[in-house]
Amino acid sequence: GESVGLHLPTLSVQEGDNSIINCAYSNSASDYFIWYKQESGKGPQFIIDIRSNMDKRQGQRVTVLLNKTVKHLSLQIAATQPGDSAVYFCAESGGNKLVFGAGTILRVKS
């Protein structure tokens, strides 16, 4: 079946720097994408979403970029803080289900 994969399993950034987490998806028919943040021992939390008719969407300190030509999704976190340390998952919508990527661990160094 189709799957969503991540390029980097672990990302370490210095506090205050910007973080970029990447995701490659394989289903060109996907029209809705989501980023989740999962802190240790907790359920994933919604961060931001984007539909396929958009290239960019901004939230508070986060930006999601969608490149449909190369089937690539990225999450940018500005001025990364220690509280941003978590596992980040991308997901693509497939009917009544979401297909999740493997996840990227973000570690913020103080």
Add this chain to the structure above:
Amino acid sequence: SQTIHQWPATLVQPVGSPLSLECTVEGTSNPNLYWYRQAAGRGLQLLFYSVGIGQISSEVPQNLSASRPQDRQFILSSKKLLLSDSGFYLCAWSYSSETQYFGPGTRLLVL
């Protein structure tokens, strides 16, 4: 606002024992409901989803089953647990194919 509850939060069970995990959603009606399993340090594996009462779709053949006896209640069960059933079990709800919202999870350890 909507809230999703899961219990118990943690569970230690012997191999061969039965299992029942419960998930309930408040503040919404006729949601889609999902059960996922997450192994330590890994991604999310969809186990079951339901679009209505009594409607269950199974994603992975396994030792588990799911039921939806009420609109906002989703139960994950097993008659005999295996060691490989250990993991973090997450329930989620959504409207149709939109964003899924996750519960706090149940950590299951089978010994």
